[in-house]
Amino acid sequence: MSISNIHHSSTDFHYSFKHFSKLVHLPAILRRSNVLKTKGVSVLILLEWLLDTVFQRYSIFRALPAKFSKRTVRNCLNDPRTNWQRLVVILAVHLIQYVQHFTDARRRQALIIDDSLFKREFSKKTELLSRVFDHDKQVYFKGFRALTLGWSDGNTFLPVHFALIVFSQTTKSARTLQIFR
Numbered sequence: 076m077s078i079s080n081i082h083h084s085s086t087d088f089h090y091s092f093k094h095f096s097k098l099v100h101l102p103a104i105l106r107r108s109n110v111l112k113t114k115g116v117s118v119l120i121l122l123e124w125l126l127d128t129v130f131q132r133y134s135i136f137r138a139l140p141a142k143f144s145k146r147t148v149r150n151c152l153n154d155p156r157t158n159w160q161r162l163v164v165i166l167a168v169h170l171i172q173y174v175q176h177f178t179d180a181r182r183r184q185a186l187i188i189d190d191s192l193f194k195r196e197f198s199k200k201t202e203l204l205s206r207v208f209d210h211d212k213q214v215y216f217k218g219f220r221a222l223t224l225g226w227s228d229g230n231t232f233l234p235v236h237f238a239l240i241v242f243s244q245t246t247k248s249a250r251t252l253q254i255f256r
Contacts, residue, residue, distance in 0.1 A: 099169040110157050110162065185228075188222070
């Protein structure tokens with residue numbers, strides 16, 4: 076792929092992101108979710124760069140250079156005041172309201188609960204790794220469970236809420252369920 080194609084796709088992504096931002100009122104959603112920066116580059120520019128990097132299938136470390144450091148992005152993502160679940164819920168509500176304008180009123184809508192297993196069989200030092208039962212294969216694996224609540228109209232699926240579930244053994248006979256938010 077030539078440089079001009081990369082620049083062209085990045086420009087397209089920029090305009091698409093601006094349109095999406097207006098559509099869902101992204102700056103207001105970010106403020107309500109405590110995604111804040113007091114000085115320097117705005118959060119919208121950081122988020123746009125991060126999404127562009129992910130859609131180009133790069134990691135933060137291999138991403139194209141920007142006008143800010145990658146440490147700035149990491150600090151913004153790791154801010155303990157940020158409520159990521161609130162961001163996802165508010166964003167999902169805006170998107171569901173938008174999508175409903177294009178769906179037939181007779182179409183049924185549903186909330187779907189999914190608990191997916193993420194296997195980490197060869198991990199040893201992964202934080203909060205636990206033994207998880209796979210109901211399909213009837214076997215225990217090392218890994219995590221991700222619980223997702225999603226909205227669907229039959230064609231579209233939008234995640235509304237999520238939780239990473241970890242089973243930890245506090246005593247030999249009891250297991251407790253911890254949901255990390």
